[in-house]
Amino acid sequence: MRKYLVALMCMFLIAPIFAQKKLTLSEAIQIALQRNSSLIKSKNNLETAKSSLKSAYGDLLPNLRLSGNWGWKRIDDDGGLQNDYFGQSVNIPASTSENRSWSVSAGGSVVLFDGLANYANISQSENNLQAAEYSLDKFKQDIVQYTADFYYSVLNAMALKKVREDNVKYNEKLFETIVERNKLGSVPIADVYAQQVQFGNSQLLLIQAENNYAKSKNALLDYLSLDVLEEVELVDPLENIEAINTESFMKEFGEISGMVSQALNMRLDYKSQLKNLNSMENGITIANSGLMPTLSGNYGFGTGSTIASDLFNRREYSVGLTLNIPIFSNWNTENQIQFAEVQYKNSREDLMALERTIKIEVKQGYLDLLAGKKSLEVARENIKAAEENRRINYERYSLGSGTILDVLQSDRDYTQAMNDNINAKFEFYKQKDNMLNVLGKLDYNKYE
Numbered sequence: 001m002r003k004y005l006v007a008l009m010c011m012f013l014i015a016p017i018f019a020q021k022k023l024t025l026s027e028a029i030q031i032a033l034q035r036n037s038s039l040i041k042s043k044n045n046l047e048t049a050k051s052s053l054k055s056a057y058g059d060l061l062p063n064l065r066l067s068g069n070w071g072w073k074r075i076d077d078d079g080g081l082q083n084d085y086f087g088q089s090v091n092i093p094a095s096t097s098e099n100r101s102w103s104v105s106a107g108g109s110v111v112l113f114d115g116l117a118n119y120a121n122i123s124q125s126e127n128n129l130q131a132a133e134y135s136l137d138k139f140k141q142d143i144v145q146y147t148a149d150f151y152y153s154v155l156n157a158m159a160l161k162k163v164r165e166d167n168v169k170y171n172e173k174l175f176e177t178i179v180e181r182n183k184l185g186s187v188p189i190a191d192v193y194a195q196q197v198q199f200g201n202s203q204l205l206l207i208q209a210e211n212n213y214a215k216s217k218n219a220l221l222d223y224l225s226l227d228v229l230e231e232v233e234l235v236d237p238l239e240n241i242e243a244i245n246t247e248s249f250m251k252e253f254g255e256i257s258g259m260v261s262q263a264l265n266m267r268l269d270y271k272s273q274l275k276n277l278n279s280m281e282n283g284i285t286i287a288n289s290g291l292m293p294t295l296s297g298n299y300g301f302g303t304g305s306t307i308a309s310d311l312f313n314r315r316e317y318s319v320g321l322t323l324n325i326p327i328f329s330n331w332n333t334e335n336q337i338q339f340a341e342v343q344y345k346n347s348r349e350d351l352m353a354l355e356r357t358i359k360i361e362v363k364q365g366y367l368d369l370l371a372g373k374k375s376l377e378v379a380r381e382n383i384k385a386a387e388e389n390r391r392i393n394y395e396r397y398s399l400g401s402g403t404i405l406d407v408l409q410s411d412r413d414y415t416q417a418m419n420d421n422i423n424a425k426f427e428f429y430k431q432k433d434n435m436l437n438v439l440g441k442l443d444y445n446k447y448e
Helices: 003-017 025-035 037-058 118-182 189-223 246-250 256-266 267-293 332-397 404-438
Strands: 019-024 065-077 080-083 089-092 095-113 232-234 295-304 315-322
Touching: 025 037, 025 118, 037 118, 118 189, 118 232, 118 267, 118 404, 189 232, 189 404, 256 267, 256 332, 267 332, 332 404
Parallel strands: 019 232
Antiparallel strands: 065 095, 080 089, 095 295, 295 315
């Protein structure tokens, strides 16, 4: 019986471990691309742009309408004295009459010339569709970067929590050692109190690190539209810090002016703005068409009868042309032209502003990446120095030639160096992804 109870308890303890779901960075990005609400809405809006293009092509085609009519009429006359056409009273007998009518008609019209507005409308719809597609793809690139940022933030917090856990163990062991040495009379009670404070502070910092880890994890799950109560374990693709070769990553980037040209050629938001500018130019053509005459053709067929069987005995055909020449439109056409020209100017200004923004982003992103690279290299060296300094101060203290304050300070310096290295590591990867996105090179297709 006892064996069964032990086995049952082990199952309960192990069950949460097996129930914990692992989540890789690629899987997180795939989920984000599938569940992001704004992205789903953008895809839905893209369908309206496709429909507008189809409608623009349809304006070149003749339209056709078909209609039918049936009517019934009955007149009941009770009769009596009524005046005829000569004003004489005539006695009219009671009567009842019925009348039925049947008719069918078909017809339509086609625009033969409208100042080239229909062709400009097609071009405008195509530009709007391409602009929407570019914007959608740029949004996907942003989602890849944002998801990676959230993911790295969780891994960063998890690594900092591990450092704090190791520091608590170190200070706990050191505290026990100092207490034993105090009992032997080799160190004063003041050293015990100093280390006790250090041990308590390390525990407090661990609690804060655990809280930061939980909050960053919740932020990631919320961004992915996952249940924050679900236990998820993240897989660290950068687990081996020493494996990061910063020089190899920097080979992807070159001289700033060259990267600016590359960004202007590849940035999807810049391409989208170019299409918007073309669309505004099409709008000017459409507005100017209001100054030109329009020519349209119409055609029709009709038949009617009082008896359904005789419906097509009498047929009527019609064909015609209609020419409209604008003389005075109460300055409405001029207003539309002015409005279209202002939209074009504003769109051109937006393009120039975006170009300046791209140049700033490329330059600043590259400088941030260089700073991140140097920070990571310095942080690695600092760990080695801080670790050696802590070892030396501990040995000196053990031999009685050092003070407890030197040991405590060297431990704080080592912990800070570990934290700085972890922060620099993940910040470097964030800056790298940001730089790829700035250049328009962040690949999202492999995650779809």
